[in-house]
Amino acid sequence: MGVRTPTPSRRIARYRRGSVELVATDALAGLARLDHGSVSVVVTSPPYNTGQPYSLYRDRRPRSEYLAWIGEVGRAVRRVLSPQGSFFLNVGSPPRDPWLAFDVAREVGRSLHLQNVLHWVKSIALGGLPTDPPTGRAGIVAVGHYRPVASSRFVHSAHEYVFHFTPTGTVPLDRLAIGVPYQDASNLTRWRRAGTGLRCRGNVWFLPYATIQRRERDRPHPATFPEELPEWCFRLHGLERIRFAVDPFVGLGSSAIAAARLGLPFLGFDIDPEYLAEAARRLARLPRLPSAERRVRPAIRPRPN
Amino acid sequence: MGVRTPTPSRRIARYRRGSVELVATDALAGLARLDHGSVSVVVTSPPYNTGQPYSLYRDRRPRSEYLAWIGEVGRAVRRVLSPQGSFFLNVGSPPRDPWLAFDVAREVGRSLHLQNVLHWVKSIALGGLPTDPPTGRAGIVAVGHYRPVASSRFVHSAHEYVFHFTPTGTVPLDRLAIGVPYQDASNLTRWRRAGTGLRCRGNVWFLPYATIQRRERDRPHPATFPEELPEWCFRLHGLERIRFAVDPFVGLGSSAIAAARLGLPFLGFDIDPEYLAEAARRLARLPRLPSAERRVRPAIRPRPN
DNA sequence: AGAGCCGCTGAATCCTTTT
DNA sequence: CAAAAGGATTCAGCGGCTC
Numbered sequence: 001m002g003v004r005t006p007t008p009s010r011r012i013a014r015y016r017r018g019s020v021e022l023v024a025t026d027a028l029a030g031l032a033r034l035d036h037g038s039v040s041v042v043v044t045s046p047p048y049n050t051g052q053p054y055s056l057y058r059d060r061r062p063r064s065e066y067l068a069w070i071g072e073v074g075r076a077v078r079r080v081l082s083p084q085g086s087f088f089l090n091v092g093s094p095p096r097d098p099w100l101a102f103d104v105a106r107e108v109g110r111s112l113h114l115q116n117v118l119h120w121v122k123s124i125a126l127g128g129l130p131t132d133p134p135t136g137r138a139g140i141v142a143v144g145h146y147r148p149v150a151s152s153r154f155v156h157s158a159h160e161y162v163f164h165f166t167p168t169g170t171v172p173l174d175r176l177a178i179g180v181p182y183q184d185a186s187n188l189t190r191w192r193r194a195g196t197g198l199r200c201r202g203n204v205w206f207l208p209y210a211t212i213q214r215r216e217r218d219r220p221h222p223a224t225f226p227e228e229l230p231e232w233c234f235r236l237h238g239l240e241r242i243r244f245a246v247d248p249f250v251g252l253g254s255s256a257i258a259a260a261r262l263g264l265p266f267l268g269f270d271i272d273p274e275y276l277a278e279a280a281r282r283l284a285r286l287p288r289l290p291s292a293e294r295r296v297r298p299a300i301r302p303r304p305n
Numbered sequence: 306m307g308v309r310t311p312t313p314s315r316r317i318a319r320y321r322r323g324s325v326e327l328v329a330t331d332a333l334a335g336l337a338r339l340d341h342g343s344v345s346v347v348v349t350s351p352p353y354n355t356g357q358p359y360s361l362y363r364d365r366r367p368r369s370e371y372l373a374w375i376g377e378v379g380r381a382v383r384r385v386l387s388p389q390g391s392f393f394l395n396v397g398s399p400p401r402d403p404w405l406a407f408d409v410a411r412e413v414g415r416s417l418h419l420q421n422v423l424h425w426v427k428s429i430a431l432g433g434l435p436t437d438p439p440t441g442r443a444g445i446v447a448v449g450h451y452r453p454v455a456s457s458r459f460v461h462s463a464h465e466y467v468f469h470f471t472p473t474g475t476v477p478l479d480r481l482a483i484g485v486p487y488q489d490a491s492n493l494t495r496w497r498r499a500g501t502g503l504r505c506r507g508n509v510w511f512l513p514y515a516t517i518q519r520r521e522r523d524r525p526h527p528a529t530f531p532e533e534l535p536e537w538c539f540r541l542h543g544l545e546r547i548r549f550a551v552d553p554f555v556g557l558g559s560s561a562i563a564a565a566r567l568g569l570p571f572l573g574f575d576i577d578p579e580y581l582a583e584a585a586r587r588l589a590r591l592p593r594l595p596s597a598e599r600r601v602r603p604a605i606r607p608r609p610n
Numbered sequence: 611a612g613a614g615c616c617g618c619t620g621a622a623t624c625c626t627t628t629t
Numbered sequence: 630c631a632a633a634a635g636g637a638t639t640c641a642g643c644g645g646c647t648c
Contacts, residue, residue: 093422095421095508098419098420098421098422099414099419102407102410102411105407106407109404114403114404115403115458115459116400116403116458116459116460117398117403118460119424119426119464121424121426121429121509123507123509124426124429124507124509124511125485125506125507125511126448126511127485128533129483129537129540130484130485130486130503142485142486142488143431146507148504148505149505152477152478152480153420153421153474153475153476153477153478154420154421154478155421155423155478155480155505155506155507155508155541156505156507156508157507157508158507158508158509159424159508159509169458170458171458172457172458173457173458173459173460175457175460178434179435180430180432180435180447181435181447182640182641183447183640183641183642184640184641184642184643185613185614186614186615186616186641186642186643187639187640187641198435199453199639199640200453200454200460200461200639200640201430201460202428202429202430202451202460202461202462202463203400203460203461203462203463203464204426204428204429204430204463204464206429206430206431228433232434235434236460350622352622353622354622355622355623356622356623357622364622365632397622398622399622399623399624400623400624401623401624450621450641450642451621451640451641452620452621452622452623452639452640453621453623453638453639453640453641454623454624454638454639455623455624455625455637455638455639456623456624456625456638459623459624461623461639462622462623465622529622
């Protein structure tokens with residue numbers, strides 16, 4: 001409860017708080033230690049091979065080499081995933097290389113079925129052209145952040161993919177767990193399902209980009225998604241069906257924080273002890289975690305050692 | 306001017322109004338009649354091979370056969386496109402087959418460079434989960450139309466792709482032609498470019514789906530995008546640089562209407578004379594067209610015969 | 611008079627059963 | 630066992646009705 005969790009040191013090899021554990025290890029090595037079929041959900045955002053300055057990882061390899069490595073990750077995830085498990089893979093494409101995300105998806109698609117493609121929208125303009133006649137709903141013009149692009153041949157990208165892979169392509173989802181209220185109020189009381197007043201959110205997820213405010217001014221982590229993204233993935237898969245969740249590229253720990261908030265057993269890997277330390281700090285800063293009995297079933301933890 | 310354009314008959318072989326012409330022919334045959342490098346912009350939405358009830362076209366062929374045909378279309382477009390031309394290809398994927406759009410892109414990518422990927426968003430929910438604390442801007446929850454899906458394993462799709470292909474991948478664009486106003490007025494004076502008060506719209510385009518208000522009750526065309534979509538494509542390419550535009554699958558003629566409104570020389574093909582007639586009716590209904598000198602340069606029309 | 615409820619229709623569909 | 634056909638489903642929009 002109110003117990004003060006000690007602040008982790010600057011570089012750590014592992015960290016634990018509640019049902020969430022972080023281990024400093026390479027993703028493939030970490031996954032190799034997990035039991036076959038033991039993981040309900042994997043949510044992750046791997047290095048994009050775009051030359052981002054990860055510290056311990058050379059993020060610009062020949063394309064074929066990078067894709068082969070991604071394929072290996074896909075096979076490793078396939079092995080640890082339970083038959084009804086879900087693998088949510090967040091990938092973006094830089095404007096200069098729009099094929100990257102498709103290539104990654106195809107590579108992972110050799111091991112798993114692509115069941116859904118979700119579109120993470122970071123910014124969107126709702127109005128038409130400024131010269132158009134106003135379309136009613138005035139005021140709202142644009143929402144969210146984006147990263148401008150200097151070139152005149154590319155429009156800037158305010159979008160990333162979240163590929164939803166499963167072993168069979170037939171895993172049932174809990175669509176209303178991230179549902180949105182009905183648009184037409186007259187539908188609210190009409191149907192059986194409508195008891196909740198919610199409908200399916202669809203495959204376009206608007207989530208303004210979260211810029212991580214580093215305490216230290218050194219090296220911010222380049223590839224991090226907002227905590228809501230893994231949270232929505234967990235919920236969409238169905239919280240009751242999650243016995244164990246993994247992020248093999250946990251980075252600054254957004255997925256770990258989401259898991260901690262939901263009381264889910266979680267294991268995160270990262271090759272970089274400093275990123276892991278920052279993730280641990282963010283975890284330690286969480287005010288309190290749900291009690292263990294929030295989990296519907298006791299977690300069966302594979303030895304993460 | 307106020308001249309009443311005669312209403313086309315039910316089935317037509319060709320139709321013309323102003324700078325816009327429609328011809329009933331197969332897409333490949335029509336493209337074959339155009340001169341090499343004579344087209345500035347191609348905007349189109351081909352059949353998706355999802356079994357739609359087109360009358361003169363069998364829309365469910367083996368995947369490999371369909372993709373080979375799409376590849377042929379790509380080569381034909383490549384041939385007629387000018388060196389600085391743009392090919393905007395609208396494709397969606399049904400939830401059941403998320404690979405479709407990627408496969409189509411890859412096939413066309415054999416002939417042309419994929420310069421941008423635009424995301425046409427038909428519907429989006431702006432708020433977070435209903436259980437979340439309100440995020441300020443209350444009221445707005447969801448905008449746009451979408452198609453519900455009766456499945457527990459798929460979320461519904463409110464998204465389609467617009468792939469922007471060019472011969473070299475280096476075609477300069479007129480990004481501010483579809484720009485959106487700056488969010489922060491203080492940016493207005495901060496940058497030189499901001500003289501227009503507009504910024505790049507980015508690659509996520511929100512366009513509510515145009516529901517055909519079933520004018521005739523006969524067979525509506527399943528594949529129609531809102532007129533704003535081709536309009537934005539034309540503008541993004543740069544209106545001054547368009548000497549001739551083509552849509553080889555013109556359908557109900559949204560692209561033709563956009564071209565007519567902008568005063569662009571345009572040629573549309575469709576294999577089905579009845580669709581073409583409906584497109585002609587929609588064209589004839591336009592109140593008036595811009596005068597010819599609106600076009601910056603006189604159009605050089607290839608013989609469309 | 612307007613908020614609330616109900617019926618109807620249609621949408622680049624999904625699922626099951628049948629040849 | 631691939632392919633076709635019919636039934637099932639979801640939910641926005643509109644029109645009509647009630648109180």
